Amino acid sequence: MTAETGMLNFRLRSFAFSGIEARPVWVEVQISTGLPAFLIVGLPDKAVAEARERVRAALTSIGLALPVKRILVNLVPADLPKEGAHFDLPIAMALLAAMGVIPAEEAARYAALGELSLDGRLNPVSGVLSAALEAAAMGMGLACPAGQGEEALCGGDIAILAAPDLLSLINHFNGLQVLTPPTFSPIASSAGMPSGPDLSDIKGMQTGRRALEIAAAGGHSLLLSGPPGAGKSMLAARLVGLLPDLSAVESLEVSRIYSAAGLLPGGRPLRRPPSREPHHSASLPALVGGGGKARPGEISLAHHGVLFLDELPEFSRAALEALRQPLETGRVSIARAAAHVTYPARFQLVAAMNPCRCGYIGDALRECRKAPRCAEDYMARISGPLLDRMDLHVAMQPYEPLSYMTEAEGESTQAVAARVATARHQQATRQGDVVNAVAALDSLQVSPAAQDMAQSVAARFRFSARGYTRLLRVARTIADLAAEAWVEPAHVAEAATFRVRGGGQ
Template sequence: MCRVVLRRAAVESSHYDLPIALALLAAMGVTDAEQLTEWIAVGELALDARIVPSPGVLLAAIHASEAECGLICPKAQGAEARWVSEVPICAAPDLASLLNHLKGTQQLPPPERGEVEEPARGPDLKQVKGQETAKRALEIAAAGGHNLLMIGPPGAGKSLLASCLPGILPPLTPPEALEVSMVQSVAGTLEEGRISRARPFRAPHHSASMAALTGGGLRVKPGEVSLAHLGVLFLDELPEFQRAVLDSLRQPLETGSVDVARANAHVTFPANVQLIAAMNPCRCGHLGDAALACSRAPRCAADYQSKVSGPMLDRIDLHVEVDPVSAADLALPPPAEGSEEVAARVLAARQRQTARAEQTGVRSNSDLDGEALETFATPDEPGHQLLMQAATAMRLSARSYTRMLRVARTIADLAGAEQVGRIHVAEALSYRRQAPRA
């Protein structure tokens, strides 16, 4: 049995080092084997017997709580484990100190819980001049957790708009913060047990590999789509990503999880993300400007945009054109309404969704499906007629139809309306374009 455990440790992770060492010491009579049955141990051993950090201590603490056991972990990760308050934690710096503690000849101090980080202040919507349509789409996306694609020339403000999104999103609830921290713990990025209430915002470069985006590696770790769980995944220059890499996101965007299958592991990571993407209309970026567009326009636009598959575009709820900003717009004073005012409306809309969640069990409108979608997002008769006409004219797929209803429900929530009406359906349709078929 020891050989099997050692083989698993060598292949998967070194966090079995400490439990293997304790089992051997108990077999040799150095420590009490009966006492160890009350503990779950996780940690890597250095050559000098120091207990060094290893990924996943927060999950081990949660497992220990479910098993009604204590947790033995590295001292450096005691603050992380302490977030599971009902679990006895023994955070040891080295093997000798741990053995002395178990024998009662030395008392290791209980670890303190890690700090709650204050969210960093990012750009404010007051910095965005013009772009009223794009800002409205960003507000709808934030209120319902919807996916958003911004298409516009270079310098129009697409990246700035995306970077303003964290400032209008509601903070994570305590259970959500713990859920996000579990992913960070597995990835080894939860430093000193610090937990943040800010929603994750991940912006990988377009050269990212499939493993970097969805997870993988020899010792399988979460990718960017999981590190953005319950937050935002921002993909700038969308067509510049490899097509296979982009299409690997299709399943996570639909199911909220990603399955990573490797020869030595099969792992499912959470990936309930809000996708925000930005792209130029063509390679040169100036499709609508006759003075700046290349000689291949408009053919270059079709070639460039076809790099993103139709099924991928079908999973994006909101499509918005971001027009170039003129010098006259830049000279205007800042808008009166900024992130604070928009965040208040977003929070009010989310609170309406939270009230419905008691009946539906979904976090936001972007998750509405089945009976819950039919109950809460079915429009009134004028709205239904408009929807049927548009679905036929635009040849909406079943997925597009469902996502459009979710957006309409969010627009109604922002307006404080109980039922989805014609005006809400009309605005939702204005953000929907027919995706090219793959």
């Protein structure tokens, strides 16, 4: 802070966000003689421009008033768009330091973000985790709302001021009270505790259950088709419970996305794989990300988790085609005139569909008059390239109510999840933090006989190069579930039954 010719200057660090990245921003305050005014410049959006009224009201509520002078707040760099109400707290802190209410040297050690209520309370904002990571890289502390202190802790070993309101922050800086450093809340370990409905509720459906286990063990995409009531959605809902807990690195990646979207529950990092189930009316920006502020879409919110698309052909063609690149690369780049951001999108796609619009093709008593043409038209809604990216195809048959009631109860989610965890451990030992669904061919350890068989199957059914690769990856997962070091012909044979469309019957 300097005092020259009646002017007071102070600047404080905050952040603007581009996707999940936090970009450092200087919040500069100048208090000078002249006509009374409170101006905010530096390409602010409407929420930032309105900060002057929230800051003024918050200061008034705690018995402080802005000086009757010209107050200029500049957000640097000026050509970087500033969006969001999280600039309220850094503007207020910079003003308080410039006015001498809090010690400038101490305030300068912290970056800040938070939204102010009119009574001075601090409200949660999005992006705290990314801000904490950037603050740690700059060697600074972070001031944030009290409810997000635990979220900020995930950013690294930094000093965190998690304040419930502006007055407590002022008292802390002036030594009148001490804000308790946030700590991680004790929670029970999620290891061995499956989330969601249990597999034991499902009777029979052995082929579908086997496909679900293979998909979970290798991170493979899965397409379930069959008439209404065949159990497609019921099976898909149980996949996420079979997946192992997120690793520390995966948890940080997923939590950053949810933090940027303002969806991090209770400010705690996610420890379980996320599961997203958008309705088939979802637009392309809702699915892959975008909109005016290039927000993360469902595929990014499903990063390291499951994206379930029920009634697959009912989604718009453009939205489905937009999935093709992220399925291969594990990320999505959103290019707009005002923004160009990249989000992680390494998700496991699970889709369900009826064989035709009426759903009863092949049933002479219930199929519509347009059969079989209706089935061809319905399948034509899904492009060949997208179907080629589905590792497992399962055609499910309906159950007769009486036979379903007499079926024995199936294995529990916990029992199957244990086998999945063992298979995942074998993958990690062999190829590092890469699941079989995206593993390189030279890491799969395929025996010569199995390779010959895979080539014969690919030639017989005219697989693409991608289809051949995915066939071997599924076979590798089957071998891992059998605790086999090498992929053998029997593993390829089982994988082929799921690879051929309409297989698994």
